Amino acid sequence: MTQNIYDSPAFFSAYSALPRSVHGLDGAPEWPTLQAMLPDLAGARVLDLGCGFGWFCRWAAGQGASSVLGIDVSERMLERASTETDAVAITYERADLEGFVPEPAGFDLAYSSLAFHYLVDLGDLLARVAVALPIGGRLVCSVEHPLMTAPVLQGWSRDGAGRAAWSVNGYLDEGPRTTDWLAKGVVKQHRTIATYLDLLSRNGFALQRLVEWGPSPEQVLAHPEWARERERPAFLLMAAQRV
Amino acid sequence: MTQNIYDSPAFFSAYSALPRSVHGLDGAPEWPTLQAMLPDLAGARVLDLGCGFGWFCRWAAGQGASSVLGIDVSERMLERASTETDAVAITYERADLEGFVPEPAGFDLAYSSLAFHYLVDLGDLLARVAVALPIGGRLVCSVEHPLMTAPVLQGWSRDGAGRAAWSVNGYLDEGPRTTDWLAKGVVKQHRTIATYLDLLSRNGFALQRLVEWGPSPEQVLAHPEWARERERPAFLLMAAQRV
Numbered sequence: 073m074t075q076n077i078y079d080s081p082a083f084f085s086a087y088s089a090l091p092r093s094v095h096g097l098d099g100a101p102e103w104p105t106l107q108a109m110l111p112d113l114a115g116a117r118v119l120d121l122g123c124g125f126g127w128f129c130r131w132a133a134g135q136g137a138s139s140v141l142g143i144d145v146s147e148r149m150l151e152r153a154s155t156e157t158d159a160v161a162i163t164y165e166r167a168d169l170e171g172f173v174p175e176p177a178g179f180d181l182a183y184s185s186l187a188f189h190y191l192v193d194l195g196d197l198l199a200r201v202a203v204a205l206p207i208g209g210r211l212v213c214s215v216e217h218p219l220m221t222a223p224v225l226q227g228w229s230r231d232g233a234g235r236a237a238w239s240v241n242g243y244l245d246e247g248p249r250t251t252d253w254l255a256k257g258v259v260k261q262h263r264t265i266a267t268y269l270d271l272l273s274r275n276g277f278a279l280q281r282l283v284e285w286g287p288s289p290e291q292v293l294a295h296p297e298w299a300r301e302r303e304r305p306a307f308l309l310m311a312a313q314r315v
Numbered sequence: 316m317t318q319n320i321y322d323s324p325a326f327f328s329a330y331s332a333l334p335r336s337v338h339g340l341d342g343a344p345e346w347p348t349l350q351a352m353l354p355d356l357a358g359a360r361v362l363d364l365g366c367g368f369g370w371f372c373r374w375a376a377g378q379g380a381s382s383v384l385g386i387d388v389s390e391r392m393l394e395r396a397s398t399e400t401d402a403v404a405i406t407y408e409r410a411d412l413e414g415f416v417p418e419p420a421g422f423d424l425a426y427s428s429l430a431f432h433y434l435v436d437l438g439d440l441l442a443r444v445a446v447a448l449p450i451g452g453r454l455v456c457s458v459e460h461p462l463m464t465a466p467v468l469q470g471w472s473r474d475g476a477g478r479a480a481w482s483v484n485g486y487l488d489e490g491p492r493t494t495d496w497l498a499k500g501v502v503k504q505h506r507t508i509a510t511y512l513d514l515l516s517r518n519g520f521a522l523q524r525l526v527e528w529g530p531s532p533e534q535v536l537a538h539p540e541w542a543r544e545r546e547r548p549a550f551l552l553m554a555a556q557r558v
Binding site: 219222223224225227229230231232233235236237238239240241242243244245264265266269270278279281282283284286302303304305 | 462465466467468470472473474475476478479480481482483484485486487488507508509512513521522524525526527529545546547548
């Protein structure tokens with residue numbers, strides 16, 4: 073079973089204070105790029121895998137989705153998500169993505185933001201999601217970029233000229249990584265980009281677009297403290313179609 | 316025009332001494348993986364973009380290719396390539412890949428080993444190559460991995476625990492990088508993986524497989540001096556189909 077760090081009080085408290093938890097989609101700098109990879113949601117049946125506080129679910133309902141099912145393993149997050157909407161199109165369900173079986177052909181879009189890198193067996197989930205989508209159905213997701221998950225010990229160093237450089241090692245050795253992000257002992261699964269693409273194609277998806285996301289030069293102008301984030305991408309965004 | 320470093324005497328001399336120049340395909344540790352991405356060559360019309368000393372051209376002819384056209388900008392390399400074969404199926408032609416126009420629908424496979432990262436306008440070449448292939452025709456190529464081309468100053472450092480780490484910066488800023496590989500002032504073009512995939516799909520190719528290549532654990536056992544090469548991939552291998 074995947075670690076459910078989100079229900080640990082210390083992590084939940086720290087996570088709740090992040091800009092993306094306070095400001096929702098507008099607090100997630102990669103959101104405009106991810107949004108542009110989405111299909112038209114009017115009348116669509118939407119599945120959100122790892123919905124957290126439900127920001128995307130509420131946004132999808134606002135775009136005219138006919139139904140939105142938000143799945144999360146965190147009881148605390150779903151409690152808050154439920155209090156923040158009365159949209160009849162939205163349903164929340166507590167489930168572990170490692171075992172959750174969505175209704176066959178029950179959805180038009182499967183969406184997931186920054187959840188897949190927690191899963192030990194992502195291929196198994198993708199196979200279940202593929203069954204839940206018709207041919208032509210869409211999958212749009214973000215994960216931590218493999219350059220973020222690879223290092224055994226995350227951190228910056230300096231190159232020979234003194235410029236900030238991200239220290240990369242362990243890239244080709246996939247598997248669990250334990251970091252102290254917001255709380256001690258958070259376990260994420262490192263996979264290469266090649267493996268993400270293989271998992272998609274082996275489970276019935278054709279990649280439509282891949283983005284290695286870092287802040288744009290314009291975003292850095294507005295937030296000079298993000299400059300170092302252009303040295304290496306933080307997120308990997310993928311859009312795929314069920315084939 | 317792309318820099319033709321291969322005809323500079325110092326570079327040519329150093330390049331000629333590399334294991335892959337002395338031992339050919341068997342001296343290129345990524346070759347078994349790249350080979351496995353190739354279609355059956357019996358009766359195929361093969362185009363080798365950046366053929367160098369012609370090792371792949373001779374191998375392709377040996378696999379029963381009906382014709383093999385090797386293109387390279389280096390006069391010195393083609394001179395040596397020509398002396399090393401009398402196979403009637405093989406033709407060598409000196410041309411700059413930035414302008415070379417292959418015969419429309421004239422080939423079944425376009426192959427390129429470690430040449431595309433020198434090209435300023437790779438999209439333009441891919442468009443010309445797409446025209447040279449029938450629907451279903453194949454493109455198999457290798458480039459330096461973006462983790463190799465990104466850093467402004469290539470090199471290793473140590474992470475916080477003293478383990479070797481590859482210093483990555485400049486990843487999101489594409490464009491020329493000048494390195495001192497074998498000779499001073501070698502210019503390569505840095506592109507992200509996302510950009511390679513975009514260039515393929517925009518120019519009529521569907522990706523079939525992508526490999527981020529580093530030596531396998533078995534290869535490291537046989538060559539312990541390669542251990543560090545598993546910290547980050549050195550090459551990006553791609554197989555695509557004309558659609």
